[in-house]
Amino acid sequence: xxxxSAAPAKxxxxxxxxxxxxxxxxxxxxxxxxxxxKEIFTEAKSAGYDVKTxxxxxxxxxxxxxxxxxxYALDEIYxxxxxxxxxxxxxxxxxxxxxxxxxxxxxxxxxxxxxxxEPAGDEAPAAGAAAPSADDLTAARxxxxxxARDGVPVTRNPYPADxxxxxxxxxxxxxxxxxxxxxxxxxxxxxxxxxARGKPGKGE
Amino acid sequence: xxxxSAAPAKxxxxxxxxxxxxxxxxxxxxxxxxxxxKEIFTEAKSAGYDVKTxxxxxxxxxxxxxxxxxxYALDEIYxxxxxxxxxxxxxxxxxxxxxxxxxxxxxxxxxxxxxxxEPAGDEAPAAGAAAPSADDLTAARxxxxxxARDGVPVTRNPYPADxxxxxxxxxxxxxxxxxxxxxxxxxxxxxxxxxARGKPGKGE
Amino acid sequence: xxxxSAAPAKxxxxxxxxxxxxxxxxxxxxxxxxxxxKEIFTEAKSAGYDVKTxxxxxxxxxxxxxxxxxxYALDEIYxxxxxxxxxxxxxxxxxxxxxxxxxxxxxxxxxxxxxxxEPAGDEAPAAGAAAPSADDLTAARxxxxxxARDGVPVTRNPYPADxxxxxxxxxxxxxxxxxxxxxxxxxxxxxxxxxARGKPGKGE
Amino acid sequence: xxxxSAAPAKxxxxxxxxxxxxxxxxxxxxxxxxxxxKEIFTEAKSAGYDVKTxxxxxxxxxxxxxxxxxxYALDEIYxxxxxxxxxxxxxxxxxxxxxxxxxxxxxxxxxxxxxxxEPAGDEAPAAGAAAPSADDLTAARxxxxxxARDGVPVTRNPYPADxxxxxxxxxxxxxxxxxxxxxxxxxxxxxxxxxARGKPGKGE
DNA sequence: AATGCTCCAGCTGAGC
DNA sequence: GCTCAGCTGGAGCATT
Numbered sequence: 050x051x052x053x054s055a056a057p058a059k060x061x062x063x064x065x066x067x068x069x070x071x072x073x074x075x076x077x078x079x080x081x082x083x084x085x086x087k088e089i090f091t092e093a094k095s096a097g098y099d100v101k102t103x104x105x106x107x108x109x110x111x112x113x114x115x116x117x118x119x120x121y122a123l124d125e126i127y128x129x130x131x132x133x134x135x136x137x138x139x140x141x142x143x144x145x146x147x148x149x150x151x152x153x154x155x156x157x158x159x160x161x162x163x164x165x166x167e168p169a170g171d172e173a174p175a176a177g178a179a180a181p182s183a184d185d186l187t188a189a190r191x192x193x194x195x196x197a198r199d200g201v202p203v204t205r206n207p208y209p210a211d212x213x214x215x216x217x218x219x220x221x222x223x224x225x226x227x228x229x230x231x232x233x234x235x236x237x238x239x240x241x242x243x244x245a246r247g248k249p250g251k252g253e
Numbered sequence: 254x255x256x257x258s259a260a261p262a263k264x265x266x267x268x269x270x271x272x273x274x275x276x277x278x279x280x281x282x283x284x285x286x287x288x289x290x291k292e293i294f295t296e297a298k299s300a301g302y303d304v305k306t307x308x309x310x311x312x313x314x315x316x317x318x319x320x321x322x323x324x325y326a327l328d329e330i331y332x333x334x335x336x337x338x339x340x341x342x343x344x345x346x347x348x349x350x351x352x353x354x355x356x357x358x359x360x361x362x363x364x365x366x367x368x369x370x371e372p373a374g375d376e377a378p379a380a381g382a383a384a385p386s387a388d389d390l391t392a393a394r395x396x397x398x399x400x401a402r403d404g405v406p407v408t409r410n411p412y413p414a415d416x417x418x419x420x421x422x423x424x425x426x427x428x429x430x431x432x433x434x435x436x437x438x439x440x441x442x443x444x445x446x447x448x449a450r451g452k453p454g455k456g457e
Numbered sequence: 458x459x460x461x462s463a464a465p466a467k468x469x470x471x472x473x474x475x476x477x478x479x480x481x482x483x484x485x486x487x488x489x490x491x492x493x494x495k496e497i498f499t500e501a502k503s504a505g506y507d508v509k510t511x512x513x514x515x516x517x518x519x520x521x522x523x524x525x526x527x528x529y530a531l532d533e534i535y536x537x538x539x540x541x542x543x544x545x546x547x548x549x550x551x552x553x554x555x556x557x558x559x560x561x562x563x564x565x566x567x568x569x570x571x572x573x574x575e576p577a578g579d580e581a582p583a584a585g586a587a588a589p590s591a592d593d594l595t596a597a598r599x600x601x602x603x604x605a606r607d608g609v610p611v612t613r614n615p616y617p618a619d620x621x622x623x624x625x626x627x628x629x630x631x632x633x634x635x636x637x638x639x640x641x642x643x644x645x646x647x648x649x650x651x652x653a654r655g656k657p658g659k660g661e
Numbered sequence: 662x663x664x665x666s667a668a669p670a671k672x673x674x675x676x677x678x679x680x681x682x683x684x685x686x687x688x689x690x691x692x693x694x695x696x697x698x699k700e701i702f703t704e705a706k707s708a709g710y711d712v713k714t715x716x717x718x719x720x721x722x723x724x725x726x727x728x729x730x731x732x733y734a735l736d737e738i739y740x741x742x743x744x745x746x747x748x749x750x751x752x753x754x755x756x757x758x759x760x761x762x763x764x765x766x767x768x769x770x771x772x773x774x775x776x777x778x779e780p781a782g783d784e785a786p787a788a789g790a791a792a793p794s795a796d797d798l799t800a801a802r803x804x805x806x807x808x809a810r811d812g813v814p815v816t817r818n819p820y821p822a823d824x825x826x827x828x829x830x831x832x833x834x835x836x837x838x839x840x841x842x843x844x845x846x847x848x849x850x851x852x853x854x855x856x857a858r859g860k861p862g863k864g865e
Numbered sequence: 866a867a868t869g870c871t872c873c874a875g876c877t878g879a880g881c
Numbered sequence: 882g883c884t885c886a887g888c889t890g891g892a893g894c895a896t897t
Contacts, residue, residue, distance in 0.1 A: 065538050065645070068705050069719060075698050076719075082691040083874075086684055087892090093680050099443045102327040104873090106335060107681060107688075121341060123306040130473050131310060137325060137344040141415055204415040211345060211408040237473075239303045269742050269849070272501050273515060279494045280515075286487040287887075290480055291879095297476050308886090311477060311484075334677050441677070499869095507851045510735040512889080514743060529749055531714040539718060545733060548749040549823060612823040619753060619816040647711045695875090716876080 119240055122146040126236050129223035138210060139219040144203045147226060147236050181213050189214040193221025323444055326350040330440050333427035342414055343423040348407045351430060351440050385417050393418040397425025527648055530554040534644050537631035546618060547627040552611045555634060555644050589621050597622040601629025731851065734758040738848050741835035750822060751831040756815045759838060759848050793825050801826040805833025 094100050109117055125143035128134045139147075181189075189208065196205065196218075203222050208215035226236075298304050313321055329347035332338045343351075385393075393412065400409065400422075407426050412419035430440075502508050517525055533551035536542045547555075589597075597616065604613065604626075611630050616623035634644075706712050721729055737755035740746045751759075793801075801820065808817065808830075815834050820827035838848075 064708070065535065065705075065710065065715075068701055068710070069539070069715065069722065072698055072701050072715075072719060073722070075694050075701075079691055079694040079698070082687050082694070086687045086691070087873095089680055089684050089687075091893095093677075096676070097442050098677065098680070099327055099441065101872095102324070102331050103677075103681065103684075105328060106331050106337075107684060109332075109337065110335070110681065110685070117337070120306070123303055124309060127303075127306050127310050127473065128313075131314070131477070133310075133313065133321070137346060138342075138414065140341045140344070141417075141420075142341060144415065204413075206414065209408075210342065210410065210414060211348065213345075216345075237303065238301050268504070269501075269506065269511075269739070272497055272506070273511065273518065273743070276494055276497050276511075276515060277518070279490050279497075283487055283490040283494070286483050286490070290483045290487070291886090293476055293480050293483075295880095297473075300472070302473065302476070307473075307477065307480075311480060314477065314481070331677065335681070505850050507735055507849065509890090510732070510739050513736060514739050514745075517740075517745065518743070525745070528714070531711055532717060535714050535718050536721075539722070541718075541721065541729070545752040545754060546822060548752075549825070549828070550749060552823065612821075614822065617816075618750065618818065618822060619756065621753075623822075624753075645711065646709050713877095 118142045123237075123239070126223065129220050130237075132220065134216050134220060138206070138208075138215040139203060139223065146240070147223065148202055148204075181217075185214060186217045189217035190221035190224075193218035193223075194225035195221075197222040197225035322346045327441075327443070330427065333424050334441075336424065338420050338424060342410065342412075342419045343407060343427065350444075351427065352406055352408075385421075389418060390421045393421035394425035394428075397422035397427075398429035399425075401426040401429035526550045531645075531647070534631065537628050538645075540628060542624050542628060546614065546616075546623040547611060547631065554648070555631065556610055556612075589625075593622060594625045597625035598629035598632075601626035601631075602633035603629075605630040605633035730754045735849075735851070738835065741832050742849075744832060746828050746832060750818065750820075750827040751815060751835065759835065760814055760816075793829075797826060798829045801829035802833035802836075805830035805835075806837035807833075809834040809837035 090100050090103070093103060109120075112120065121140060122142040122145070125134065125137075125139050126147065128137070129139060129143070193206070197203075201222075203219065203226075206215055206218050206222070208218055294304050294307070297307060313324075316324065323346075325344060326346040326349070329338065329341075329343050330351065332341070333343060333347070397410070401407075405426075407423065407430075410419055410422050410426070412422055498508050498511070501511060517528070520528065527550075529548060530550040530553070533542065533545075533547050534555065536545070537547060537551070601614070605611075609630075611627065611634075614623055614626050614630070616626055702712050702715070705715060721732070724732065731754075733752060734754040734757070737746065737749075737751050738759065740749070741751060741755070805818070809815075813834075815831065815838075818827055818830050818834070820830055
């Protein structure tokens with residue numbers, strides 16, 4: 050009874066030996082594959098690619114689209130909260146994530162945003178790509194915070210993509226949105242608890 | 254000679270034992286610290302933070318600013334090359350990296366870019382946040398490629414940050430910039446070969 | 458200061474940052490310790506010790522005495538089953554383990570063992586330390602198997618410790634004891650399911 | 662298709678993508694193999710084998726015979742030096758290693774060993790398998806140390822294999838042989854600096 | 866050329 | 882029971 054497959058061996062020693070040999074055989078094949086992979090990395094490296102980045106891409110490609118978006122968004126929100134996004138304006142994923150939970154984003158709310166404490170929208174960009182002063186950065190950050198408090202959506206960032214001030218505004222907005230009163234805003238949480246892990250169609 | 258430090262032990266056995274005990278002592282302290290760290294993660298998790306993202310932030314914070322920018326830029330360029338930046342417009346870091354090597358970015362070159370094969374700049378954004386059609390995406394991508402060929406800098410992306418088309422344009426620009434003729438554009442390479450590694454002030 | 462729970466920080470950003478900084482602080486100390494450990498290994502190596510063996514000793518010292526005996530015994534039994542104990546006669550631990558479960562080892566049972574198919578006990582050792590021939594090895598192994606079948610305990614190995622034949626006898630005994638009829642003899646199993654892990658007196 | 666080198670792809674993006682896809686393909690196969698191996702371990706476990714020991718056996722089987730003997734010998738010598746060989750008398754490998762370096766083991770040296778401070782050889786074993794008292798153990802250990810000092814070879818251990826005293830004698834011998842005067846006896850060192858590593862016939 | 870260093874894959878032990 | 886982070890071991894790399 051309890052024969053696993055076809056009579057593995059007639060005694061315990063033989064059985065043990067057989068198990069180990071099967072493992073060793075598979076391990077050898079695995080090593081071959083590992084070496085092949087290593088070889089490709091070597092090839093890529095000598096072709097000029099950055100191996101470390103390639104590995105990061107492989108990790109990201111292993112994710113589903115949803116998971117990847119989730120990760121991007123969390124990365125950006127956390128970076129903003131930590132003041133790490135110099136010159137890296139909040140991406141759309143982070144933006145959408147931030148806008149979602151509190152309210153369904155009533156776009157009409159911006160009717161009154163025309164010029165209280167946020168920068169006038171067109172003068173700010175005038176700063177252009179010239180390195181912004183610390184004052185400018187602070188002002189932009191403050192404007193972002195004010196905007197957040199007024200319910201202005203993040204997407205209303207008045208600075209162009211190639212301005213450092215855009216990042217500062219984003220950061221201010223994020224800081225204000227994240228910390229005013231509540232302890233851990235929902236944006237910091239993972240959205241999906243777990244999508245079962247394991248793509249459909251993955252045969253046994 | 255041969256005495257290493259101050260007479261570690263009077264014989265080999267004692268010496269060996271002493272070495273092992275020193276190691277065990279240190280390993281125990283190390284374990285204590287590891288447990289403390291783990292505890293903080295647990296605390297953070299139950300406070301609602303995403304531990305995985307926290308770890309990623311720790312990894313990034315361990316980098317110098319330059320290294321971090323380098324990484325962001327490479328990430329975005331590789332993502333663009335792999336078609337992974339849906340809704341993630343190229344950040345400034347990637348942009349600056351892409352613009353640097355070929356030419357010192359003659360901004361005046363865009364005098365003639367006003368409307369051949371790129372979208373008219375203001376009509377495109379009109380699509381707004383409504384889900385863009387596949388045609389729109391293709392058109393935006395093509396426009397980006399054309400712009401790249403014409404020497405238009407990436408920062409001239411005509412789409413707003415909250416449009417999917419912006420990402421498509423970036424991607425097209427990146428594809429054209431990266432692959433026309435040359436095999437591995439310099440943007441794919443690591444910039445700094447190695448900055449000595451090891452922050453100053455690291456006492457013995 | 459040092460609020461533990463209950464209002465950890467006045468806002469989420471600060472809280473996150475604080476958590477990360479605490480972790481980074483601890484991680485730095487941990488790294489210091491890891492470096493110290495590495496340094497000791499280096500010191501040991503240059504003093505002539507074998508680092509790999511030292512690590513193995515550290516791993517074994519981390520076990521309780523019972524666990525260590527268990528491990529030694531299993532190692533030797535498995536090695537015997539795999540024909541890996543040339544010149545390494547079964548240690549006491551393995552012997553005791555093998556003798557325990559089947560029967561309480563009625564020592565008086567060996568009354569009739571005096572010289573059927575096992576070597577006469579004193580003539581065999583006469584071979585001395587001279588390299589034994591393959592025939593001798595086979596004979597010793599067969600004798601061990603026969604002894605096992607007759608209920609002779611392993612400790613009755615007639616060969617001296619410094620003879621290769623002793624290992625062969627052990628191996629034969631082990632093979633016969635392990636495989637006659639039963640599939641997995643109890644000697645191959647771990648004895649203790651789990652002793653709760655964590656020595657008494659270890660303060661939290 | 663499948664251009665290997667020389668114009669790997671017509672553009673960088675395609676090349677990168679192709680590299681990653683090749684890696685992903687291989688990684689997937691590798692994962693399949695890893696799962697197969699895991700499955701065998703599961704099977705073995707449910708058959709009653711101890712997985713941890715199986716892994717140790719796999720590690721040892723990966724060594725050459727010489728390396729394995731080397732490891733066994735070092736293990737035992739280090740264990741003896743650390744007082745970890747209760748009931749595990751020194752194996753032949755360790756014995757041979759210990760005897761080798763100082764002198765080519767002049768067996769005639771034992772002419773004068775007949776009974777000064779070492780036990781009388783036959784009375785000691787009389788203790789039998791009964792649990793030896795602490796005094797007995799100490800005495801046996803001392804006898805071993807004395808024997809070592811008198812140049813008696815380790816193989817002259819007067820206790821039988823199934824006596825705890827045998828281990829104590831070995832340990833004493835080892836301690837005396839290892840530490841008298843010299844700091845690190847050669848027995849603690851790895852013998853073979855490195856035998857080229859890599860079995861012949863392994864095609865590139 | 867040999868050695869030390871840095872990094873990565875695999876293995877091990879804990880936590881959910 | 883399974884996943885996951887940390888540790889160990891090995892390889893590739895830079896260095897002397």
